[in-house]
Amino acid sequence: MGKLVSPRLCSRLVAALVLAGAALSAPAAKAAGWHYYDPECPIALGADKAGAPGDKAMKFVAMQPKKNIDRVCDVLPDTGATVIALDAPDAELREMNWDIRVIRDVDGAGEPAESDTVLRLPLQKFRNGMVNFDVNIQTAGKYALYARLSSDDGAKEFVGRHHFTVGLIDNTELYAYVFFGLLVASVGGRFGYVALKKRQAA
Secondary structure, X not given: OHHHOOHHHHHHHHHHHHHXXXXXXXXXXXXXXXXXXXXXXXXXXXXXXXXXXXXXXXXXXXXXXXXXXXEEOOEEOOOEEEEEEEEOOOHHHHOOEEEEEEEEOOOOOOOOOHHHEEEEOOOEOOOOOEEEEEEEEOOOEEEEEXXXXXXXXXXXXXXXXXXXXXXXXXXXXXXXHHHHHHHHHHHHHHHHHHHHHHHHHO
């Protein structure tokens, strides 16, 4: 097999594959929700106890640094050790008590059941508006970040959920993999065909 393809042809093939991967990576990865970091991964915080419309939000990002350097909003490719970071730029939220949980994403609203809670941070204030923590998610499936922020007197409260998956491949991501595989096969087949023709001609 090595005698059929010259070193020069091999280098061209590698270059073509790199270019193809680069062309695909940005749009396909963004559509699939992985291999990119979107600084706008918001968790919308809903209406408070007084019935006012919710106009608060915090940002979410998740990482699995032991496996890759990707920062994602909603699709974690593997189970295992995960780092979640939250950022709330709003000054009012920084003065509130934060109840932060990682839960199994089940149907229904309201406060999550203890049986669905994977991790719960101690109730506390984060006056710098930021927190990051480790969570070890052992089972593939659908999860959510549950955030409930409340004032000291309990008169005001904001609640939000951010849904994400762990160890699952959604249809969009699957299509991206299939498209990339077909692209690589097409480019490789074209170069192989040209090499074979040249050898036959010689």
